[in-house]
Amino acid sequence: MAENLKFAVIGGGSWATAIAKMLCVNLPEIAWYMRNEDAIEHLKTHHHNPNYLSSVEFDITKLKLTSDLNEAVAYADFLIFAIPSAFLNGELEKLTESLEGKVIFSAIKGIVPETSLIVGEHFNKTYNIPFENIGVITGPCHAEEVALERLSYLTIACGDAKKAKIVAKNLSGNYIKTKISDDIIGTEYAAMLKNIYSIAAGIAHGLGYGDNFQSVIMSNSIREMKKFIKKVHKMKRNINDSAYLGDLLVTGYSIFSRNRMFGNMIGKGYTVKSAMMEMSMVAEGYYATKSAYNLNLGYGAQTPIIDAVYSILYEGKSAKAVFKKLTEKLD
Numbered sequence: 001m002a003e004n005l006k007f008a009v010i011g012g013g014s015w016a017t018a019i020a021k022m023l024c025v026n027l028p029e030i031a032w033y034m035r036n037e038d039a040i041e042h043l044k045t046h047h048h049n050p051n052y053l054s055s056v057e058f059d060i061t062k063l064k065l066t067s068d069l070n071e072a073v074a075y076a077d078f079l080i081f082a083i084p085s086a087f088l089n090g091e092l093e094k095l096t097e098s099l100e101g102k103v104i105f106s107a108i109k110g111i112v113p114e115t116s117l118i119v120g121e122h123f124n125k126t127y128n129i130p131f132e133n134i135g136v137i138t139g140p141c142h143a144e145e146v147a148l149e150r151l152s153y154l155t156i157a158c159g160d161a162k163k164a165k166i167v168a169k170n171l172s173g174n175y176i177k178t179k180i181s182d183d184i185i186g187t188e189y190a191a192m193l194k195n196i197y198s199i200a201a202g203i204a205h206g207l208g209y210g211d212n213f214q215s216v217i218m219s220n221s222i223r224e225m226k227k228f229i230k231k232v233h234k235m236k237r238n239i240n241d242s243a244y245l246g247d248l249l250v251t252g253y254s255i256f257s258r259n260r261m262f263g264n265m266i267g268k269g270y271t272v273k274s275a276m277m278e279m280s281m282v283a284e285g286y287y288a289t290k291s292a293y294n295l296n297l298g299y300g301a302q303t304p305i306i307d308a309v310y311s312i313l314y315e316g317k318s319a320k321a322v323f324k325k326l327t328e329k330l331d
Helices: 013-028 037-046 069-075 084-090 120-127 143-147 163-169 184-207 213-230 242-253 259-268 270-279 284-299 305-315 319-327
Strands: 007-010 032-033 065-068 077-079 103-104 134-138 153-159 176-181
Touching: 007 013, 007 069, 013 032, 013 143, 013 153, 032 069, 037 065, 037 120, 065 069, 069 213, 077 163, 084 120, 084 284, 103 120, 120 184, 120 284, 134 163, 153 163, 153 184, 153 242, 163 176, 176 213, 176 270, 184 213, 184 242, 184 259, 184 284, 184 305, 213 242, 213 284, 213 305, 242 259, 259 284, 259 305, 305 319
Parallel strands: 007 032, 007 077, 032 065, 077 103, 103 134, 153 176
Antiparallel strands: 134 153
């Protein structure tokens, strides 16, 4: 591929901010699209995102900030999408600029509700982007720890290893270690599913279950994830790799996990609506639960944890009663 490739980050949240921070270490300039024009003006004046990871200071000369998605797409060769999956389709409807020839990497951990597809599949089927031009950026990595410059690991998956290496190189740094993978589908499904299991861990905590049960939830979750992904996309993969198990563990246990926080509130008796209003960020696992449950109606994998979370969030069943039954299905 050509030298001097240009990157654009699409999104204004915490993960988009963290990715912009990583790229700015390695690149002379990046485009950064966010729809909030006030946030852009704040960044230009104060050199930090006012709403997310506000401790991160940017060299403003490295940022081509824009509230015009088409401007960002026209600028870049590599587009990194980092917006909630529930809002992706609405943002893409603004596109008049062609995506032909663009390399698209998803840092989104969810399913597009309108198509019930993971982001890579959505771009492939809806915009005819070939899979060799589609990739995934996954953890285990929390944006908050990137802001603190704590040692973190990323897995970069793409069917074209050269493109995966380009992204990996430009995200790497003193505190960011990267590796590449060819499991585009599996890593993206894992990134989506771990948010559901994190909600389950949060519900358990909110209900008063202790660390012993949390470990059972996590060990059962990774086995359930393996069964689900195998049904969706069968290939040789080690489910204990950091892109799968590692990402699940950090999301299930970390104080920075918004999905765990959301589940914890549900376990404590909050309604879904009140929990969402209380949080300032989107819990991707809420939307992923419905999508995964509906997808699995066709696949038929044994998913008692996903089923339990679905019945609580979407059928209004008692978390206490559902988890009492769930404890009998785990080992």
